[in-house]
Amino acid sequence: MTNQAMEHFKSQVFLILSETLTGECISYGEVAKRAGFPGYARQVGQLLKKLPKDTKLPWHRVVNAQKRISFAENTDAYLRQRTKLEEEGWLIVGTKLTLQEKGPLNKAAQPY
Template identity: 45%
Template sequence: MSQPEYLQRFYLVIANIPAGQVCTYGKVAEMAGYPRMARAVGRCLKQLPKDSRLPWFRVINAKGELSFPKGSDAYLRQRAHLEEEGVVFIGAKVRLKDYLWQGG
């Protein structure tokens, strides 16, 4: 059975987020042509295989925060990936004004 088209479009948008930048769940959905499906983006990322090469860690919430519980293994892994790419955190937030990818 093939995947729904929206999943394929989410994956395509996420695959194109450049290193050192982030995108929000809502912006991914919007760029994929499915506005108001931010939660579906989150569900799609939650179901990625562990060996996926998709840069899932570049997708964060609209507040500029990671969606995993602060201090959890997943939170620390995502934050480390972003910091390795040069994304700077101020406390627990990424300054979207500086790091938000707008597509293109």
């Protein structure tokens, strides 16, 4: 991939990210696909990894294709993501943690 393509890819990823709303979640592969680079899921991960910790982008809304957080449970990165997702209405369960099945909330953000 040329540098220019990378730049494009990068900006597309950030754009897509900025467009994912509260209560939604998207997979790495899906982001790559929408960005016009199917198969570049791992690159998406690498980009997110470099985001400044004070970023406004909702990096936590990106999970793997199995709807699981892609961090080991013991890590703090895992904890940060989990906390954020729970704040947005997601239910995270089990030792291996799974995200709630029913897609984007739409009307779900409100607890009751």
